[in-house]
Amino acid sequence: MLQVRDVTCARGGVPVLSNLNFTVKAGQALILRGPNGIGKTTLLRTLAGLQPAIAGEINYPEDEGAYASHADGIKSALSVAENLAFWADVYGTALPDDLYAAFDLTDLKHRLGGTLSAGQKRRLGLARLGVIGRKVLFLDEPTVSLDGFSVKLFAKWLQQTHLASGGLAVIATHVDLGLDTAPTLALEPFKSAPDASGGSDEAFL
């Protein structure tokens, strides 16, 4: 379970979203909604522990979190199979039997990562989530570059594999993933004071 209590997150030292409270249970996905710049990426990175919250508490089982950003994190000189084997090695896991089929990568197994199209790269980036075995996923616009078929395929993996096996997910998306019963959290009411101003911090990759 993920518990978020009175959390405020910030960019460049300036609060972006304040006083967030929510719980996501095992088997559940929470969809974050809000316009560009509201702070979805900032919140996801904060939840994932990549930057500190400036207030509040975030709890979920230790070593179960994983963040997937806009970037695919693919090694271009390795093949699709080698990329996935690399992640399995890093996380000490085994590749699930149905992984290639689940992300429509069967015919691309031996292609170099660097030669994949944007959507194919994204499918490979998402397939990493099926390898690392983490239960608490923080997903930032996971369907960018995906066609309709691939969006459905990803939603199916999320629902029938990840959530069905007791995982959970917090997902920032402007696309309807068609996840049954996934609650939505609109972030606009949590926007921090509009007159707050501050400097820049490091750009997110």
Ligand SMILES: Nc1ncnc2c1ncn2[C@@H]1O[C@H](COP(=O)(O)OP(=O)(O)OP(=O)(O)O)[C@@H](O)[C@H]1O
């Ligand atoms: N490097 C930075 N330093 C300071 N502020 C930043 C930096 N990068 C982004 N911001 C600001 O922080 C706020 C939150 O940005 P964030 O990327 O979290 O929004 P978002 O909701 O994910 O946006 P989008 O839907 O466009 O991806 C925005 O107002 C943005 O301009």
